[in-house]
Amino acid sequence: MLSTSGLRALAAFVDHGTFGGAADVLGYAQSTISQQIRTLERDAGGLLFDRNAGPSRSRLTSLGRVMEHHARRVLHELDTAEQAVIDHREGTGRLTIGTFQAVTTMLLPALVRSLTEESPHATITIVESEGPRPDLTSTDLCFFDSPPQRPDHGRRIVADEHLLLAPLGTFPAGTIELDRLRGRRMVALPPICDQARVERALADADIATEIVFRTADNHALTAMVEAGAGCAILPALSISPSAGITIHRLQPSIPDRQIWAQWSGSFSPLAERALSHATAARTRLLAEAADRVATR
Template sequence: MAFLTVERVMNVELRHLAAMAAIVEEGSFGRAAARLGYTQSTVSQQVAALEKAVGGPVFDRPGGPKPVRLTPLGSVVLDQGRELLAKADALSDAVDRFKAGGGRIDIGTFQSVSNVILPSVVRRLRDDYPGCDIRLSEEEPEQPQIGDLDLLFYDGRIDGDVERLKLLDDPYLLVAGVGTFPEGPVPLERLDGEPMVAWPLTCDQPEMEQAVARSGARPRVVFRTAVNDTLLSMVRAGLGSAVLPWLAIRGADVSSDDRLRVHELEPSLPPREIHLHWRAGRTHSPLAARAVEIAVEVAVELAPPPTST
């Protein structure tokens, strides 16, 4: 008696099972061959290969006009075989949807990008791939990690085994209450002793404040918060002015607020850099590759205004 082994089962091919299912559904080898686009001899060869793999006949062949019938072994093989064929169809469909951008993408972001860049990226990505699953996470840690993210926006360069693409320079500007400073650019030295509200000393904030200090100005920071809306509310209330990147100012639509004024600084401060990161050597999915393309397009369209030197 021949026993079925894993090695022999592995010789079963999906095309053998598809031929078997077609024969059962059509009632004959000839009609199955016509449906599958094969010759009848090809179908017979596939069944013979299947029977060799499973170690016994899967059909009784009465001959003449009578339809072929499954053997008891054939019933077992067909029952399990249909499950395999269904899973193969599901796999094929999943691969097709993945290639068409129908998969999932996980993107890490931070406040300014979330407000200004990401809405356009998400909208265009969903326009291109309506079935895509976009997951966003927003945080601004001292030492960000790619982890399981496909892409990560960050205002700086992340260390480690990552690749990056610089999207834009984000210049610093001064936001003040109306009448706090004369119209036009404000000399950096004019900020010496001025009350200021500011972000916490994380990310690029320390470098920006050090650049202000090197100019000879030492503002008085009277309040710190990471929330842009709160900072601007304090500027409106007269607590102090704020030096903020252009993206943060644009995201808060400061230009439409008649209580606030935006000033260039002279000389201009080194801008913060907005980068898009991903794990080094990683092959992008079609969805992630398109997201990178769109992010570059949006960054070019934004084109922050030049600042004085």
């Protein structure tokens, strides 16, 4: 079995040319380096140095060159792994966040700014997805619009009220009765996740609408409403206010979209801080959502 101490001794000996030089850089006695090299030669089954090359600098044998090549690769990977463990423990490592559109625009900019100020050497990767399930296998923390399923973990970040978007002049200011949407042309998100729950709530209320356009782009939906293509029901944090639309509460209301942070297994210190920042943003997000309701 090849030892990492022997591989380090080999690399240091090649770099510095003598047992003494290798001993100085590794912090060992020269006799220890000599013993590590002899042990490595025994484990490798042959000589690593041509000791007849002269006193100034030993040359590697063919086996020695093979061993040096692989030793440097192994030591590089080992050093990288050791540094990754230190970074993880100190909260300065890698963090992958799963997100969706509203969270990307309303929550993550402030969260990422705080994390990068606290840990400027951290590597933060953000993956946006509009899939039907959260990706907890390749993310450390994933924001999603439903609670987690066991054995995964989660924390609710905010309840996001559903509001009606209408072309300017369609409805008077104020709350709109849900029944007034019956038979209306609508533009909508794809029928998954929260949108599926919206459409189920309409069906339960026996309100049939005509969906004329679907897209996962919240800004495109707002533009289509402004253009007169139809009305839309969106969570408040997904709405981009515009002079060409009015925004209304609904009566009866449609159940709020629940934005959760989810994760699987244990947390890194960096992920723990990200969750803490997300939780602390709840008051701000609620205020942002309340601002979406038109007063005209």
